[in-house]
Amino acid sequence: MERRETQRADGVVAKFLRASGLETPYLQYKLVQAWSTVVDETTARATQALEVREQSLWVRVEVPALRTQLAMMRGQLVQKLNATVGSIIIYDIKLV
Numbered sequence: 047m048e049r050r051e052t053q054r055a056d057g058v059v060a061k062f063l064r065a066s067g068l069e070t071p072y073l074q075y076k077l078v079q080a081w082s083t084v085v086d087e088t089t090a091r092a093t094q095a096l097e098v099r100e101q102s103l104w105v106r107v108e109v110p111a112l113r114t115q116l117a118m119m120r121g122q123l124v125q126k127l128n129a130t131v132g133s134i135i136i137y138d139i140k141l142v
Contacts, residue, residue: 073131074098080130081105084123089116102138103127113141 063069074097081095081103092112096104103124107113116123120139128134 070135073133073135076131077103077127077135080127084126084130096142098136101136102140103136104140104142107141116141 060069063072077098078095081093082090085093089112092108093116094106096106098104105116107116116139123139124136127136
């Protein structure tokens with residue numbers, strides 16, 4: 047009986063996603079889900095990450111003062127979110 051080369055499951059899944067063209071949509075989904083872990087609990091309750099569109103994360107913000115605060119932190123949040131998913135997915139955050 048021949049011994050086959052073993053591979054890690056996450057590597058096999060990553061190859062499949064890349065080959066089938068689903069890697070970017072999957073990473074976009076992960077990035078939207080990561081919003082609540084990147085921002086603090088209070089911000090997470092007052093905001094909702096909606097979608098990734100045109101290389102921007104669209105976020106609904108309920109409190110105007112919070113919108114201003116997030117706008118000033120935009121660059122840091124983009125870096126943290128991209129680092130969380132391990133790839134550059136977004137370049138901006140749109141606050142609506």
